[in-house]
Amino acid sequence: MDVTLTVNGEEKSVSVPPETTLLRLLRDDLNLTGAKIGCDVGDCGACTVIMDGIAVNSCLVLAGQAGGRSVETIEGLADLDAYHPLQKNFEDLGSLQCGFCGPGMILTAKQLLDDNPNPSKEEIQDALAGNLCRCTGYTKIVEAVADAAAEMRGDKQAA
Amino acid sequence: MKPFDFVKPDDQEAAISALAAHSPNVRILAGGTDYLVELKHVSQSPGTVVDVSQIAELKGIEETEDGLRIGAGVTHSAIMADPLIEKHVPAMIHAAHTIGAVQTRNLGTLGGNLVTCVPSMDSGPTLVALDAEVTVAGPDGSRRIPLTEFFVGPRKTILAPHELLIDVIIPKRNLGKPTNFYKFGLRKGQALALVNAASSLWVEDGKFKDVRISLGAVSPVVVRAPKAEAVLEGKPVSDDLISEAGKIAVTECNPIDDFRASLDYRRDLIDVLTRRTLQAAVEIAAQE
Structure with a gap:
């Protein structure tokens, strides 16, 4: 089936079988491998992308469902010259170790900050409950999200 | 995934037509x-998959003459953000x-939670405790039934392959x-619920009125505990009676014994959750 969707601001058309997930479409057809194949059943959050403004597990979205919609992946968040404040604060604090959960973690956090620019620690933890990290223990991830939020509000100078 | 045909109807009517056209080898x-x-x-292969996730008619939340109507396609996140639900339920x-988690709530729908009909569904107990009804539509028209009659067994509802759940009415x-x-x-x-529960009640002149106790993950489908409700009905509010209701509720359920929780543990949870939800509902009533 033919699917046309907007990915990181650009319209893309692909031809895929109906049983293709958005995750596979992004990785295999558009070569955007930032979204990871983790559990592939909606538990781990490594495949999180933002679709029409909300964080979703792209392993649980069929290509046909993504047709006509706007998808943002980690590749669209920033380029090497200008990191998003979330990316920068994750880097500054050493919030990631293996990094596999990073793209999903950062995109879920981005949706949180888009909706709520000043989240409490508990709200950050609640928002990230669907993004599993098996390296870090989450402390530095939660701190980085709080720091990025402060920076985006103008309450904290960029390091 | 095994190959299947994918259909994305534009509206409710087209969705029902698509279901009828491909029934019985069709899934929503x-x-x-x-x-x-x-x-x-x-x-x-399921045959044909009919995608109803973007049908606008299924996404409304509105007050009607009958009560509060919530479209089956409303997501859990949309429920959490809705002012009418915050006000009324x-x-x-x-x-x-x-x-x-947030990703699941952003995609998952109220109707999907009910139609999937796992015993531990988290939408069920509150709706059952509020005597919710559902509208089911097929090619020959629609009908409205109590939610408790919609549930048949684990992963089984009264929906025929060519029927669609339209909305939930409180x-x-x-x-x-x-x-x-x-x-x-x-x-x-x-996490899946080991046991979940909801209680609703009015307190009138210090007495329980219209008590509903509903429990999930304790029987093949979400159930009410009518004997426990009856022991409270019309009686003065007291902790002793609430404790008695908890014990009676245990006898009205038929929980399974599995790797998630033992039978005895689930029975204890039924008692505790029945009491806690009743107590909390009484406290809410006292604030009003």
């Missing part, structure tokens, strides 16, 4: 948080918040009724 796809997991594991917001008399939902899972995020 809404949020997909459960069904896509199933699709990845089944060895047989705040327990639904709490129940929605206990489902999965009757007007129960809007604003003091209600509490409590989910007991092993973690806060991404």
Whole structure:
């Protein structure tokens, strides 16, 4: 089936079988491998992308469902010259170790900050409950999200 | 996934036509948080998958003459953010918040949670405790039935392959009724309920009125505990009676014994959750 969707601001058309997930479409057809194949059943959050403004597990979205919609992946968040404040604060604090959960973690956090620019620690933890990290223990991830939020509000100078 | 045909109808009527045209080898796809997991594991193609996730008619939340109408396609996140639900049935917001994590709630729908009909569904108890009804539509028209009659067994409802769940209606008399939902899972995020429960009641002249106790993950489908309700009905509010209701509720359920929780543990949870939800509902009533 033919699917046309907007990915990181650009319209893309692909031809895929109906049983293709958005995750596979992004990785295999558009070569955007930032979204990871983790559990592939909606538990781990490594495949999180933002679709029409909300964080979703792209392993649980069929290509046909993504047709006509706007998808943002980690590749669209920033380029090497200008990191998003979330990316920068994750880097500054050493919030990631293996990094596999990073793209999903950062995109879920981005949706949180888009909706709520000043989240409490508990709200950050609640928002990230669907993004599993098996390296870090989450402390530095939660701190980085709080720091990025402060920076985006103008309450904290960029390091 | 096994190959299948994918259809994305524009509206409710087209969806029902598509279901009828492909019945019985047809499945409805809404949020997909459960069904896509199933699709990845089944060895047989479902035939045709009808995607109803973007049908605008299924996404409304509105007050009608009958009460509060919530479209079957409303996501759990949309429930959490809706001012009418916050005003009239705040327990639904709490129940929605206990489902999965934000990604699941952003995709998963109220209707999908009910149609999937797992015994531990977190949408069920609150709605049953509020005497919710559902509208089911097929090629020959629609009918409205109590939610309790919609549930048939684990992963089984009265929906025929060519029928679609349209909406859930909370009757007007129960809007604003003091209600509490409590989910007991092993973690806060991404956990199935070992037992979940909801109680609703009015307190009139210090006495219990219209008590409803509903429990999930304790029987093949979400159930009420009518004997426990009856022991409270019309009696003066007291902790002793609430304790008695908890013990009676245990006898009205038929929980399973499995790797998630033993039979004895689930029985204890039924007692505790029945009491806690009743107490919380009484406290809400006292504040009003």
